Amino acid sequence: MTGTKAQCFERLLLGNPGNPESGSWLEAIRAAALDTAKALNFPSERHDDWRFTDLSPLFQHDFHPVDSYAGLARADIEAFLIPGSARLVFVDGCFAPELSDLSQAGQGVIVKSLAECLGDKRVEAHFAQHVSFEKDAFSALNTRFFEDGAFVHVSGEAAAPVHILHVATRRDTPSAIYPRSLVVMEANSRATVIEDYVGLGDGINLSNAVTEVVLKEYAQLQHVRVQREAKSAFHIGRCSVAAAQGSVYTSTSLAFGARVSRLALHVTQRGEGAEIHLNGLALIGGRQIADTHTRIDHAAPRGKSVQLHKCIADGAAHAVFSGKIIVHEGATGTDSAQSSRNLLLSGKAHIDTQPQLEIFNDDVSCKHGATVGQIDADALFFLKSRGLTGERARNLLTHAFAAEIIDRIPVPALVESLGRTMLDERMKVSA
Amino acid sequence: MISKNSKVLLEVRNLKAAVDGIEILKGVDLTVRAGEVHAIMGINGSGKSTFSKVLTGHPDYTVTGGTALFEGRDLFELEPEQRARAGLFLAFQYPVEIPGVSNSALLRLAYNTLQTERGLEELDPLEFDDLVQEKLKVVEMDPSFLGRSVNEGFSGGEKKRNEILQMAVLEPRLAILDETDSGLDIDALRIVANGVNSLLTPDNAVVMVTHYQRLLNYIVPDYVHVMDGGRIVRTGGKELALELEERGYDWLRVAA
Structure with a gap:
C-alpha cells in the first residue's frame, strides 16, 4: 500500500x-x-x-x-x-x-x-x-x-x-x-x-x-x-x-x-459595485488537516467584500487559512473587511492563519484581523456553575462558535441537520 | 429570618485560600442556616469576592486549609457543576457574554440538568417556556431577552437581572450574590432586590457580598459580617451595616 x-x-x-x-x-x-x-x-x-x-x-x-x-x-x-x-x-x-x-x-x-x-x-x-x-x-x-x-x-x-x-x-x-x-x-x-x-x-x-x-x-x-x-x-x-x-x-x-x-x-x-461575502468554517479533530485558501480580486471600482473565516481544531488536527485580498489599480472605492477567528481545543492542535492584503490604489477602505484563542475560561466556569459538566459546557461553547457561520446558510433544513450532526459527532468524540 | 432550630446549609471553618501562591483567605468561619440572609461587607481586597469564588469552585483559587460543608457534604470534594447540582448558586459580579448560546437554551439546559439530578422529568421546550414566562416576572424582564444570546449586548443592569432570572429558574438552596448591586441604578436595584426577596423561603438562604450598605435597605440581612485581611473580623445584625455607612471601615481594620 x-x-x-x-x-x-x-x-x-x-x-x-x-x-x-x-x-x-x-x-x-x-x-x-x-x-x-x-x-x-x-x-x-x-x-x-x-x-x-x-x-x-x-x-x-x-x-x-x-x-x-x-x-x-x-x-x-x-x-x-x-x-x-x-x-x-x-x-x-x-x-x-x-x-x-x-x-x-x-x-x-x-x-x-x-x-x-x-x-x-x-x-x-x-x-x-x-x-x-x-x-x-x-x-x-x-x-x-x-x-x-x-x-x-x-x-x-x-x-x-x-x-x-x-x-x-x-x-x-x-x-x-x-x-x-x-x-x-x-x-x-x-x-x-x-x-x-x-x-x-x-x-x-x-x-x-x-x-x-x-x-x-x-x-x-x-x-x-x-x-x-x-x-x-x-x-x-x-x-x-x-x-x-x-x-x-x-x-x-x-x-x-x-x-x-x-x-x-x-x-x-x-x-463595478459587485459584492462578495465569504463565510468559512473548518471544524476538525484527530489527525485531520483542513486547508482553506481564498483569494478575492477587486478588479473593478466600488466593490465590496466581507469575509469571516473560522477554524476550530481539536486533537492533533491542523487547520490552515490563507486569505488574500488584492485591490487592483483601477478598483477605486473598494470596501473590504476580512476577519479570521480561530479556536484551539487542544494543546496538540495547530492553526496557521495568514491574512494578506495587496492594495494598488489609495481610494480604498480595507480592514483585516486575526485571532487565535481557546475556550474562554470564564464562560466555562460560568456554565459549570449552572450545573453543566465541563464536557457539555465545552461542546456548547464550541457549537456556539461554529453556529455563527452555519447559521448563515439560507436553508433552514440544512442548518438544522448540520447542527444536529455536529453536536452528535462531538458528543461521540467526548463519550 | 433567624431560627436556631433550622437546618445548617453551609458551615465554613478556618478556610484558607490562595491565588497565584498568595494567600487571600486567612481563616474564615461562617455558618448559614436555612431561612437566613447574610451580608458580607468589606473594602476592596478584603477577600469577600474570593470567598464566593472559592465556595463555588473557581479554578483560579486554591484551597490551602480549612473546611466547608454544604448540607453536610464536603464542598471541596465536588466539581463546580456538582456544587451547582447540590443547590449552590453564584450570581456573578461580572456576568459573561456567550455569543451564539441563547438565553432560553442555557436556562433550559441548566434546568433540565438539575431535573435529571433530582430524578425528575426533563421539560420540553414548550413546557419550559411556560415555566420561564412566570420566572421572567420575578425580575420584570421582557420575553424578548430569552431569544437573545446570553448577556450579549445587555446593559449592566440587564446582566444582573439575568443572573437573578437564572437563580429563579434553578431555585438553589444557597445563593451567593457577588456585588450584585454594583453598577445598578436605583430602579434596577429595586427590581433585583424585589426579585431576590420574592425567592426567599424558610428552606433556602442568601449570602450577599457587597461593598455598600444601600442594597441592604432592600434586602434586609439577619447577619452582617465585616471581612478584612482575609478574615471575618466582626459580625452583627443589620445595624452594623448602618454603623459602617456612618463610620467607614477603618475602625474595624486589623492592624497590619
Missing part, C-alpha cells in the same frame, strides 16, 4: 481509459490538461501556496479511477437529503439519475448532468474558462479525467435550492473521483446552490473537485459548500467565481470531514 509521491501521481495519470467520448471542443481541452498535469506533478511543499499543508498521507495510496459505481438505494443517502430542493446526485463521480429529483427545479432553472449538455453552447462558453489548470496539477487532472458533473443554469428566480450531492462510497481499492460543476447565473437571476460532498463508510478516496461559477450583471447567488467526507478520505477542491457588475456572491463553506482537505476559492470582482 505504501507508495511514493511519484508512484501516486503516475497512477493518477493513467486515469480511466474508458473516459466518455466528448465533443471536439472538450477533447482539445482534455488533451491540453493531460499535458499540463504531466508537466506540473504534485505541488512541492516548498510551493508558497502549499507550504502549510502536508500532503504526504495522500501519497501513500494508489488511487484507481472509477468506471462503474455500485448502485445505491435512496435509503443510503436519506440522511443527506434536503426537503424541497432540486437534487442532482453523483456517486463516486458518476451521475445517478435514479437518486436525483429535479421536480422542484422550477421555471428558468436548468439542472442537468454535464455529460448531457456538452453540445450546449453555454457550457462550451464557460467550461474551463474560470478555473485555469495551467498552474495547478489537481485542476488539470480533474479537467482531463472528470466522468460527469453538474450544470446549473439560472435565469429569473430559482424557486427551490439546488442540491448537488456527491457521494463517495467505500470501495475495495482507493478511488480517484473528479466532481465537476458549472454554475451560470444569468443577469438579474437569483438562486441558492448547495455543493455537498459526503462519504459513506470509511473509504479511502481522493475527491478532486472543480467548480466554476459565473454571475452576470446583478445576479445573486448563495453558494453553500459542505465537505463532510469520511475521515479517511482526501478532498482537494477548487472553485473560481466571476462576478459581473452589481452582482452579489455569497459563499458559505464548511469543512468537517477528510483526513486531508483543501479548498481554494478564488473570486474575481469583474464589474
Whole structure:
C-alpha cells in the first residue's frame, strides 16, 4: 500500500481509459490538461501556496479511477437529503439519475448532468474558462479525467435550492473521483446552490473537485459548500467565481470531514459595485488537516467584500487559512473587511492563519484581523456553575462558535441537520 | 429570618485560600442556616469576592486549609457543576457574554440538568417556556431577552437581572450574590432586590457580598459580617451595616 509521491501521481495519470467520448471542443481541452498535469506533478511543499499543508498521507495510496459505481438505494443517502430542493446526485463521480429529483427545479432553472449538455453552447462558453489548470496539477487532472458533473443554469428566480450531492462510497481499492460543476447565473437571476460532498463508510478516496461559477450583471447567488467526507478520505477542491457588475456572491463553506482537505476559492470582482461575502468554517479533530485558501480580486471600482473565516481544531488536527485580498489599480472605492477567528481545543492542535492584503490604489477602505484563542475560561466556569459538566459546557461553547457561520446558510433544513450532526459527532468524540 | 432550630446549609471553618501562591483567605468561619440572609461587607481586597469564588469552585483559587460543608457534604470534594447540582448558586459580579448560546437554551439546559439530578422529568421546550414566562416576572424582564444570546449586548443592569432570572429558574438552596448591586441604578436595584426577596423561603438562604450598605435597605440581612485581611473580623445584625455607612471601615481594620 505504501507508495511514493511519484508512484501516486503516475497512477493518477493513467486515469480511466474508458473516459466518455466528448465533443471536439472538450477533447482539445482534455488533451491540453493531460499535458499540463504531466508537466506540473504534485505541488512541492516548498510551493508558497502549499507550504502549510502536508500532503504526504495522500501519497501513500494508489488511487484507481472509477468506471462503474455500485448502485445505491435512496435509503443510503436519506440522511443527506434536503426537503424541497432540486437534487442532482453523483456517486463516486458518476451521475445517478435514479437518486436525483429535479421536480422542484422550477421555471428558468436548468439542472442537468454535464455529460448531457456538452453540445450546449453555454457550457462550451464557460467550461474551463474560470478555473485555469495551467498552474495547478489537481485542476488539470480533474479537467482531463472528470466522468460527469453538474450544470446549473439560472435565469429569473430559482424557486427551490439546488442540491448537488456527491457521494463517495467505500470501495475495495482507493478511488480517484473528479466532481465537476458549472454554475451560470444569468443577469438579474437569483438562486441558492448547495455543493455537498459526503462519504459513506470509511473509504479511502481522493475527491478532486472543480467548480466554476459565473454571475452576470446583478445576479445573486448563495453558494453553500459542505465537505463532510469520511475521515479517511482526501478532498482537494477548487472553485473560481466571476462576478459581473452589481452582482452579489455569497459563499458559505464548511469543512468537517477528510483526513486531508483543501479548498481554494478564488473570486474575481469583474464589474463595478459587485459584492462578495465569504463565510468559512473548518471544524476538525484527530489527525485531520483542513486547508482553506481564498483569494478575492477587486478588479473593478466600488466593490465590496466581507469575509469571516473560522477554524476550530481539536486533537492533533491542523487547520490552515490563507486569505488574500488584492485591490487592483483601477478598483477605486473598494470596501473590504476580512476577519479570521480561530479556536484551539487542544494543546496538540495547530492553526496557521495568514491574512494578506495587496492594495494598488489609495481610494480604498480595507480592514483585516486575526485571532487565535481557546475556550474562554470564564464562560466555562460560568456554565459549570449552572450545573453543566465541563464536557457539555465545552461542546456548547464550541457549537456556539461554529453556529455563527452555519447559521448563515439560507436553508433552514440544512442548518438544522448540520447542527444536529455536529453536536452528535462531538458528543461521540467526548463519550 | 433567624431560627436556631433550622437546618445548617453551609458551615465554613478556618478556610484558607490562595491565588497565584498568595494567600487571600486567612481563616474564615461562617455558618448559614436555612431561612437566613447574610451580608458580607468589606473594602476592596478584603477577600469577600474570593470567598464566593472559592465556595463555588473557581479554578483560579486554591484551597490551602480549612473546611466547608454544604448540607453536610464536603464542598471541596465536588466539581463546580456538582456544587451547582447540590443547590449552590453564584450570581456573578461580572456576568459573561456567550455569543451564539441563547438565553432560553442555557436556562433550559441548566434546568433540565438539575431535573435529571433530582430524578425528575426533563421539560420540553414548550413546557419550559411556560415555566420561564412566570420566572421572567420575578425580575420584570421582557420575553424578548430569552431569544437573545446570553448577556450579549445587555446593559449592566440587564446582566444582573439575568443572573437573578437564572437563580429563579434553578431555585438553589444557597445563593451567593457577588456585588450584585454594583453598577445598578436605583430602579434596577429595586427590581433585583424585589426579585431576590420574592425567592426567599424558610428552606433556602442568601449570602450577599457587597461593598455598600444601600442594597441592604432592600434586602434586609439577619447577619452582617465585616471581612478584612482575609478574615471575618466582626459580625452583627443589620445595624452594623448602618454603623459602617456612618463610620467607614477603618475602625474595624486589623492592624497590619
